[in-house]
Amino acid sequence: MSLQISRILHAGYLFEAQGKRIAFDPLFENPFSQNCYAFPMIEFDLESIRNLKLDAVFISHYHDDHFSLESLNLLDRDTSVYLFSFFEEHFQFLKQMGFKNIYPLEVLKPLSIGPFQIIPLEALDADVDSLFHIEVEGAHILHVVDSWIGPHTFEKLLSISTWDLVLWPFQTMRELEVIAPSMTEPTTNATTQLPPEWLEQLQELKPHTIVPSSCQFQFEKWSWYNHAFFPICYASFEKQIQEILPETQVLRLDPGESLVWKDQQFQRGDRISWIKPLGSQNIDYEFHANTTPPSLSDISQNFPPLDSEQKQQVQEYCQKELLTRYRSLPTLEDSFFSTPQLWQLILYDHQG
Numbered sequence: 001m002s003l004q005i006s007r008i009l010h011a012g013y014l015f016e017a018q019g020k021r022i023a024f025d026p027l028f029e030n031p032f033s034q035n036c037y038a039f040p041m042i043e044f045d046l047e048s049i050r051n052l053k054l055d056a057v058f059i060s061h062y063h064d065d066h067f068s069l070e071s072l073n074l075l076d077r078d079t080s081v082y083l084f085s086f087f088e089e090h091f092q093f094l095k096q097m098g099f100k101n102i103y104p105l106e107v108l109k110p111l112s113i114g115p116f117q118i119i120p121l122e123a124l125d126a127d128v129d130s131l132f133h134i135e136v137e138g139a140h141i142l143h144v145v146d147s148w149i150g151p152h153t154f155e156k157l158l159s160i161s162t163w164d165l166v167l168w169p170f171q172t173m174r175e176l177e178v179i180a181p182s183m184t185e186p187t188t189n190a191t192t193q194l195p196p197e198w199l200e201q202l203q204e205l206k207p208h209t210i211v212p213s214s215c216q217f218q219f220e221k222w223s224w225y226n227h228a229f230f231p232i233c234y235a236s237f238e239k240q241i242q243e244i245l246p247e248t249q250v251l252r253l254d255p256g257e258s259l260v261w262k263d264q265q266f267q268r269g270d271r272i273s274w275i276k277p278l279g280s281q282n283i284d285y286e287f288h289a290n291t292t293p294p295s296l297s298d299i300s301q302n303f304p305p306l307d308s309e310q311k312q313q314v315q316e317y318c319q320k321e322l323l324t325r326y327r328s329l330p331t332l333e334d335s336f337f338s339t340p341q342l343w344q345l346i347l348y349d350h351q352g
Contacts, residue, residue: 003261020114025066036217041278048274084130123147146214163207170212227288300348
C-alpha cells in the first residue's frame with residue numbers, strides 16, 4: 001500500500017507503507033494519564049488492537065502520556081520497541097512485560113525498518129524528550145511530538161530542502177495557572193497567540209502540510225480546566241499559520257483519521273476501523289478568558305464518597321506518611337525548606 005499516516009491519540013500515530021507498520025507514542029486508552037479524555041471523544045476496539053501486528057514502536061520519552069505500559073500491554077511481545085530514556089528502569093519494565101526486542105534510541109542515529117528511515121533528534125529538553133525525522137517513499141516528515149526545538153537541531157532541519165509534512169504540537173498549556181491560580185497572573189492576561197518561536201521556525205521550514213498535533217484531550221466534564229487550560233483552538237491555529245504560510249495546507253487530524261501520500265502530496269484517506277468516534281467530532285476548544293477558579297470545596301463535591309477503609313488510608317497518609325516523606329527529602333542550603341515551615345492541610349469530603 002502507499003504511505004498512510006493515521007492519528008491514534010495525542011502524539012500517537014500509525015505509519016503504514018509497503019506492508020510495514022510502525023507506531024509512534026501509541027495510546028490505546030481513554031482516558032489516559034488517569035483523567036485525560038480524548039477530544040473529540042472516541043473508543044478503541046481493544047480486540048482489534050491486540051491483533052494489530054506492528055513491526056516497531058517508537059517512544060519519544062518516558063512520560064505516561066507517551067510511554068504507556070497499559071497501552072503497550074496490548075501489543076504482541078515480538079514487536080520491536082525503541083525508547084528514548086536515560087533510565088534503565090524503563091527498559092526493565094518492558095523486559096518484565098515480556099517484550100523481546102527492546103532498543104534505546106540514540107539521537108542522530110538513523111534506523112531503517114522496511115521503507116522507513118527514522119532519525120531521532122534532540123529536543124530542547126535534551127534529557128527528557130526526542131523528536132523524529134521520518135523519510136519514506138520520498139516524503140520528509142517531521143514529528144515534533146510535544147517538544148520544543150532547540151537551535152542546534154533546528155539548523156539540521158534546515159538542511160532538508162522540502163518538508164512534506166510537519167506534525168506540530170499546536171497547544172500551549174497553562175499548567176501552573178490552573179494548578180495554582182492564586183500564585184499566577186489572572187486568566188484574562190493569557191495569550192491566545194502561538195509562541196513567536198514556533199511561527200519563526202515554521203516560516204523557515206515552509207512545510208507543504210501541517211497537522212496540529214498533541215494535546216488532544218480534555219478533563220472531566222465538570223472541570224474548569226476545560227476552558228482555562230488550553231488557550232489555543234484548532235481554528236485559531238489554522239488562522240495564525242495561514243497568515244504566515246498562505247501556501248501551506250493545514251489539516252486537522254482527529255483520532256482514527258488518516259492521510260495518504262499520493263502524487264507527491266498528502267490528502268485525506270479512510271478512517272482506521274479500530275478507533276470509533278463517539279458523538280460529534282466537529283468540535284473545537286473553547287477558551288474562556290474570564291474563567292473563575294472554583295473553590296476546593298466545590299471541586300470536592302464532584303468526587304464519590306470514600307468508604308471506611310479509604311478514609312483510614314487518607315488519615316494515615318496525612319498524619320504519618322506525608323511527614324515521613326517530607327523529612328526524608330534532601331535539603332539544599334538556603335532553600336525554602338532549610339528553615340522550619342508551618343503548614344495547614346485542609347481536607348474536603350464529597351459533601352464539600
